[in-house]
Amino acid sequence: MSGRFTTTRSLLLAVPAMLPVVVVLLGSLTATLLQSVGLMPFIGPASFTLEYWTGNATELARTTAVSLYIAGASTLLACIVGFIAASYILMTERAGRLVAAIGAATIPIPHLIGAGAVGLLLADSGFLSRLLGLSDGGFPALVGGPYSLAVIFEYAWKESAFVALVIVGSLARSAGGLCETAATLGATPRQRITHVVFPLALPALAVSAVIVFVYTLGSYEVPWLLGAISPEVLPVRGVRLFGSIDLASRPEAMVTALLSILLGAVAILMGLVLLRRIRSLR
Amino acid sequence: MGTFAALLLAGCSGPTPAEPSETFASFEDVQTEADGQTVDLWMYGGDQQANSYADEVLIPAAAEQGVELRRVPVADTADAVNRVLTEIQAGRDDGTVDLVWVNGANFGTGQQADAWHCEWTDLLPNMKYTDPADPLITDDFGVPVNGCEAPWHKAQFTYAYNSDAIFDPPTSLDGIVEWAEAHPGRFTYPAPPDFTGSVFLREVMLSMADGAEQVPQTFSAEAFEQFAPAAIQRLEELERSLWREGSTYPRDEQALNQLFANGDVDMTMTYGPARLTDLVESGALPEATKVLTLDEGTVGNASFLAIPANAADTAGAMVVANLALSPEQQAAKADPKVWGQFTVLEMDKLSPQQRELFESLPSSDVVPPYEVMSRNAHAELSAEWVTALDDAWRERVAGTP
Numbered sequence: 001m002s003g004r005f006t007t008t009r010s011l012l013l014a015v016p017a018m019l020p021v022v023v024v025l026l027g028s029l030t031a032t033l034l035q036s037v038g039l040m041p042f043i044g045p046a047s048f049t050l051e052y053w054t055g056n057a058t059e060l061a062r063t064t065a066v067s068l069y070i071a072g073a074s075t076l077l078a079c080i081v082g083f084i085a086a087s088y089i090l091m092t093e094r095a096g097r098l099v100a101a102i103g104a105a106t107i108p109i110p111h112l113i114g115a116g117a118v119g120l121l122l123a124d125s126g127f128l129s130r131l132l133g134l135s136d137g138g139f140p141a142l143v144g145g146p147y148s149l150a151v152i153f154e155y156a157w158k159e160s161a162f163v164a165l166v167i168v169g170s171l172a173r174s175a176g177g178l179c180e181t182a183a184t185l186g187a188t189p190r191q192r193i194t195h196v197v198f199p200l201a202l203p204a205l206a207v208s209a210v211i212v213f214v215y216t217l218g219s220y221e222v223p224w225l226l227g228a229i230s231p232e233v234l235p236v237r238g239v240r241l242f243g244s245i246d247l248a249s250r251p252e253a254m255v256t257a258l259l260s261i262l263l264g265a266v267a268i269l270m271g272l273v274l275l276r277r278i279r280s281l282r
Numbered sequence: 283m284g285t286f287a288a289l290l291l292a293g294c295s296g297p298t299p300a301e302p303s304e305t306f307a308s309f310e311d312v313q314t315e316a317d318g319q320t321v322d323l324w325m326y327g328g329d330q331q332a333n334s335y336a337d338e339v340l341i342p343a344a345a346e347q348g349v350e351l352r353r354v355p356v357a358d359t360a361d362a363v364n365r366v367l368t369e370i371q372a373g374r375d376d377g378t379v380d381l382v383w384v385n386g387a388n389f390g391t392g393q394q395a396d397a398w399h400c401e402w403t404d405l406l407p408n409m410k411y412t413d414p415a416d417p418l419i420t421d422d423f424g425v426p427v428n429g430c431e432a433p434w435h436k437a438q439f440t441y442a443y444n445s446d447a448i449f450d451p452p453t454s455l456d457g458i459v460e461w462a463e464a465h466p467g468r469f470t471y472p473a474p475p476d477f478t479g480s481v482f483l484r485e486v487m488l489s490m491a492d493g494a495e496q497v498p499q500t501f502s503a504e505a506f507e508q509f510a511p512a513a514i515q516r517l518e519e520l521e522r523s524l525w526r527e528g529s530t531y532p533r534d535e536q537a538l539n540q541l542f543a544n545g546d547v548d549m550t551m552t553y554g555p556a557r558l559t560d561l562v563e564s565g566a567l568p569e570a571t572k573v574l575t576l577d578e579g580t581v582g583n584a585s586f587l588a589i590p591a592n593a594a595d596t597a598g599a600m601v602v603a604n605l606a607l608s609p610e611q612q613a614a615k616a617d618p619k620v621w622g623q624f625t626v627l628e629m630d631k632l633s634p635q636q637r638e639l640f641e642s643l644p645s646s647d648v649v650p651p652y653e654v655m656s657r658n659a660h661a662e663l664s665a666e667w668v669t670a671l672d673d674a675w676r677e678r679v680a681g682t683p
Contacts, residue, residue: 042367042395124526125544135544144530228530229473230680240475243360245387246669247367247394 074155082163210271319598327355386423424664501666556622579658
């Protein structure tokens, strides 16, 4: 009984903060949806149509595939690098502090600045190609290339620091003692990571993976600066159509935006299911 | 929840164009009304010289006329137009945008939705210095101006090359394309819908059609079928010879300039040749940058100042538009050290003292005078051509690896 009371009370306390968010979100989502089915035109009469959803299906599918590929690859890399960095921070004293400091310093850099820096580093006549003496050709097409490697690199670098921070934050208290116990029982460092740190870190890893995935799926500036012109990712396509000089493109922009919201929502739901599974395994 | 309901209700009907704001009998009435108003001028903020001209020359002059002018920088003119459209859609008649620096394509977008205040430029006393029959001023990208925007300056599409790399530059667009094929990897153009890249597409189409006069300015499906395929095919053939074999393109003019400055390509192009002088002087572009003039001429246009139909300070905006047309302001703006923009005024309509303002301007080492640049110039095609060609390019050229 008292449990339910506190839940209700905490919900009530959150209402003032939630209300504006919900109103703005619902309002804008409704307007977006109406525009995407032709019920809110800038010119001409309103009439319901699904042509904006179906008319460009192949291009939408391609755009979606590229978005999922970039978000998936970035998330995977960020999780691997982030987990290794977190293990290192948790298990070594002094060197771990250095890694933690470097990771923490990465967090406040905005993605736009990060993307600009990565561009300067990896462009055809960028810093790296000059360092290697390849600025006259021979340097791989990382920026604007067919596999969006520079985009994935930027996300993996920035988000791995975030993943590491979340894992360290959630394990800082428990991991140390358990690792020491395992060590006194004769576990090698590798066994400590695979049998102690990894199982403990799994929930935090899953949560941060979902956050990173959804963020990279909806982020605009990095693929805009470092990605190829074609095929584009969903946010870049949406902004391009939204800024088109032809107002008839507006509904298509709304379709693109809604599609990326839908994908994000599906990813979050799948993440929650996965998290339940992990928790029930324990 | 009230706003939410209002949104829903608004969503069920198309937006009603804002009521045209008050009309004025004379410019004196405008000035009386404008006194003490604050005008928000929304303009592209990526051009340092434009920003400093507005801040250091235009704003103080507006203050002398009793109008407080504020510059609102935007990343893209479309953002300002979108803001106006959204406010009109939401039924606001006290719009936050009073004046926009527009080019033809964005002007056309606003015209599609009746978003501009119209038939006001006849009131401006300084319009008498312009030529009412000048096609660059009567039509904007094939859209009749109808007094919905006041001219500000003229621009000429310009190619520039690195004279350290090219000793014998081509003299026609066809020649440029052939040069690019003979020098693989040394040429590219920005990807449409970037403004500069789209212009290049249309220039290729006009060149393939054997001259600008062959292609009708107004868009029709028949004309598109007749002229576009040849241009798209030419660009597909060219793709192999572009920078990175055309697997990707620079995203905008700045990105192309970056490639040009790094020596990745030997040519660049711009609709704002006025800026070249400053870019070369500041070291952003190589010292050997030279302008390439074409025998058949290039496309020219004028850019304008437009007032949204729902502007809160219409009168003040008119005063600023008139001020921007004054010989003093136009001459100050034409100085390459200030902004270097070509004037929209006719020299033979000015008094000797006013003409002297223009004649005493320093010339640029990089950019030839407007008379040379605009030789054989042709006007822009209508805005429907822009989107139709951009889409065809995206489908056929960019989309195929």
